[in-house]
Amino acid sequence: MVDYKQVMTVEDFEAFTLLPENADRLFEFIGGEVVEVPSNPYSSKVSSNVNYYLHQWLRSNNIAGHITGEAGGYRVSGERYAPDVAYISKSRQPELAQEGYNPIAPDLAVEVVSPTDSERSLKIKIVNYLAAGTTVWAMYPDTNEVEIYAPGEPVKVLDENDTLDGGKVLPGFKVSVKELFGK
Numbered sequence: 001m002v003d004y005k006q007v008m009t010v011e012d013f014e015a016f017t018l019l020p021e022n023a024d025r026l027f028e029f030i031g032g033e034v035v036e037v038p039s040n041p042y043s044s045k046v047s048s049n050v051n052y053y054l055h056q057w058l059r060s061n062n063i064a065g066h067i068t069g070e071a072g073g074y075r076v077s078g079e080r081y082a083p084d085v086a087y088i089s090k091s092r093q094p095e096l097a098q099e100g101y102n103p104i105a106p107d108l109a110v111e112v113v114s115p116t117d118s119e120r121s122l123k124i125k126i127v128n129y130l131a132a133g134t135t136v137w138a139m140y141p142d143t144n145e146v147e148i149y150a151p152g153e154p155v156k157v158l159d160e161n162d163t164l165d166g167g168k169v170l171p172g173f174k175v176s177v178k179e180l181f182g183k
Helices: 010-017 042-062 120-131
Strands: 002-007 027-030 034-035 065-069 074-076 077-082 083-087 109-111 137-142 143-150 154-156 161-166 170-176
Touching: 002 065, 010 027, 010 077, 027 120, 042 083, 042 109, 042 137, 042 170, 065 170, 074 154, 077 120, 120 137, 120 143
Parallel strands: 109 137
Antiparallel strands: 002 034, 027 034, 027 077, 065 083, 074 077, 083 109, 137 143, 143 154, 161 170
16 A cells, blocks of 8 residues: 555545546545555455355345445545445445445445555544444455454454354345455
């Protein structure tokens, strides 16, 4: 993650992301700072696994909703985030934004934490996601653990021997943590 340490307004940030030289780059706006979000192959694999299992479950259960990957940004508590995977129900938002950052925070945000991620930025994002009513799955590939943050609930920590469930956001969804990490 490249941290530009340049404090700006959200309007300045949005103009910055539209510059031609930034067309193929992914940025977040965290705590008033621009953060470029690079990925790595393993983190991408983990987020693809989550995306796959969520998508399959929604389809097999006839649940209308949108799943986005890391290129699908969201406006969250006045900031701009690009979760690795996100889910938003069609009842909350029938159609996703066609450009820019989606105006409504997701119901679920999945953050696959890589070695280049800043712990400070992650904490800010989790607090803001929770304030927006979003459940967060923070996934740690180095330890094969998932931290689950849900509004008004204590944090849960799962390891590769556990089963992750959809909680109140996706009741009935279940998948082995080991499967998500591709083990």
